[in-house]
Amino acid sequence: TQLLEQSPQFLSIQEGENLTVYCNSSSVFSSLQWYRQEPGEGPVLLVTVVTGGEVKKLKRLTFQFGDARKDSSLHITAAQPGDTGLYLCAARSTAGGTSYGKLTFGQGTILTVHP
Amino acid sequence: EPEVTQTPSHQVTQMGQEVILRCVPISNHLYFYWYRQILGQKVEFLVSFYNNEISEKSEIFDDQFSVERPDGSNFTLKIRSTKLEDSAMYFCASTLGPKNIQYFGAGTRLSVL
Secondary structure, eight states: OOOOEEEOSEEEEETTOOEEEEEEOSSOEEEEEEEEEOTTSOOEEEEEEOSTTOEEEETTEEEEEOTTSSEEEEEESSOOGGGOEEEEEEEEEOOSSOOOOOOEEOOOEEEEEEO | OOOOEEEOSEEEEOTTOOEEEEEEOOTTOOEEEEEEEOTTSOEEEEEEEETTEEEEEOTTOOTTEEEEOOSSSOEEEEESSOOGGGOEEEEEEEESSTTSOOEEOOOEEEEEO
């Protein structure tokens, strides 16, 4: 079973601060996704990273995929109260055989940004 | 924008009863999934469905669970005899291909009493 360890589990910060969320595994993944989930809703995709060492930016969010494709980070600059939510990393494996797209999720990071 | 819709949003049932959770995937998508999220725990894969058959399932997806695409638009998850530990949020997802973005529905909260 491939596991994704996400940290921290909870993050409570003030508006304007920076933060980083980590997603680590001992397995190699073909791709890794970051989702955001609001209460009462399903996960919504923020970004997909595919290439080792890849960095993607989405406004104040910066996503990085580790060189070995085993880990990833999400960095938020100057956090705002609107960034509050549950952030999930998820990955597809590189296991042999046909892939039908199964996603393995981390346990999530609950971010609270106080005004 | 097309979306995955799930009904009902909340289902309350008695232990031992059968429940059917319904999903309408995005219309041109070919791969369909069910995931569940027990309160306070991670989202877990249950099953994937392609070409009218189960393509992959987890160890959670035992004989009590079944999936069906009865009419080309709905995708259902049936739990034959619910247990207390089946209480969770159940998410349906669909995608055009296994490497494409999976779009998730808003989920059905199942409460087994």
